Amino acid sequence: MTGAAQIAEFALRTLRDGVPDDVLAAAHLHFLDGIGVGIASATVAGNARWAAAAADGCASLLTGGTAEPGAAAMINGALIHALEYDDTHFGSVVHGSAVAAPLALAATQLARGSGGDLILAYIVAWEVAIRIGLAAPGGFQARGFQATSVGGAIGAAAAASPVLGLDHGQTVSAIGIAGGQASGTLAFLADGAGSKALNPGWAARTGIDAARLARAGMTGPASILESTFGVMNAFADGHGSLIQQLDTLGEDWLLPQAAFKLYPCCxxxxxxxxxxxxxxxxxxxxxxxxxxxxxxxxxxxxxxxxxxxxxxxxxxxxxxxxxxxxxxxxxxxxxxxxxxxxxxxxxxxxxxxxxxxxxxxxxxxxxxxxxxxxxxxxxxxxxxxxxxAQVHGAPGRPIADADIHTKFLMNAGRMKDKTEAKALQTYILRLNTAPDLEEIAALLRV
Missing domain, CATH: 3.30.1330.120 (2-methylcitrate dehydratase PrpD)
Structure with missing residues (x-):
């Protein structure tokens, strides 16, 4: 199978069969952290105005309004990443939640799915993006690209597809379409431009749009990852250990290794x-x-x-x-x-x-x-x-769950009162049991 076919099989199986309990528990904590960071970001001068670029629709914005799902994923991803306070998987250097959280929320709201659909899609997006980053460690950055946005686009398409009801062939096409649109350079370094925050948001939007296009009949190249002009050669100068990384998808779960941030900087x-x-x-x-x-x-x-x-x-x-x-x-x-x-x-x-x-x-x-x-x-x-020797929050030096809860309440408290912030925290920590997303939509609304 091509890499895209392996990823599609993993995504469909995960949404159908679920994940181990420890992975599910880690996902709830990381999703909580990402949403809290995005809410805090929405209170920073200027950031909330980004929502004006989005047409109205059914998906929740962390600014408190709503937008068309693709636009909501893009704006929310930018908000989560803008503070440089979002989680990181070290080996791949992927900021997974800035792609996975807005993608999963918007796609599941578009599909009118459940909380369980949302959290499983979130896990798929994370796991796939990590594997892409690990297949060429440092390779994306060496060529001026952010691994988060390139690998994130692939993970986002894989995660959105089963939520939106695509079959295996359509999911492969969605991944192929997303790979053709993947981007996200480090050019912001020249003058500190704020558009760096948009890289994961654009990846999240790419995933939703690619899945919708594939569902509508557009095809994408099945060999998008490993072909001569595919993602790994174009963005990282070779596909390295891609085959080995994809062979353990769904067996070795890497999301629990991701590190939380205690400071809002690189x-x-x-x-x-x-x-x-x-x-x-x-x-x-x-x-x-x-x-x-x-x-x-x-x-x-x-x-x-x-x-x-x-x-x-x-x-x-x-x-x-x-x-x-x-x-x-x-x-x-x-x-x-x-x-x-x-x-x-x-x-x-x-x-x-x-x-x-x-x-x-x-x-x-x-x-x-x-x-x-x-x-x-x-x-x-x-x-x-x-x-x-190793930063706090990394594997081997974990941050206590209580500290993540405290960070969330501090971040959410910049926009919401204590009762509202606590209610949102309680909901997210039991997200996999929610039959629909009406409650989270209400809790995010301002």
Missing amino acids: HYIHPYLEAIDQVMAEGLLPQDVLSLMAFVPPPQAPLICEPWSRRQAPLSGYDGKWGLAYCMALMLIDGRVDVASFESAPRDEVIRFARRMKWEPMQGHAFPARFEARINIETGQGEVVAKI
């Missing part, structure tokens, strides 16, 4: 913020810091270190989310890095502090299997060294 920066937090807990004060050297795995450097002058003095609050020096300075000065940290223009005092910092390549790193950090801080009393 995930590569998180272990450095942990290191700062660690030395501050041991008594280091901002005024003690004369200089700081960060050791960074070279594959991460283009995103969080280059050009260093801009990673010290970002062009905007949003641009600051990729500034390693700026974020470390925020943590040292404020003792926190949260949504509010990036809502205003970069602060002069933070920039001045960031300009005391330098970086060097980390030798012997284990990226992308580990997101690690090392910092050396010069103080008047000598050198302070801090190391983080």
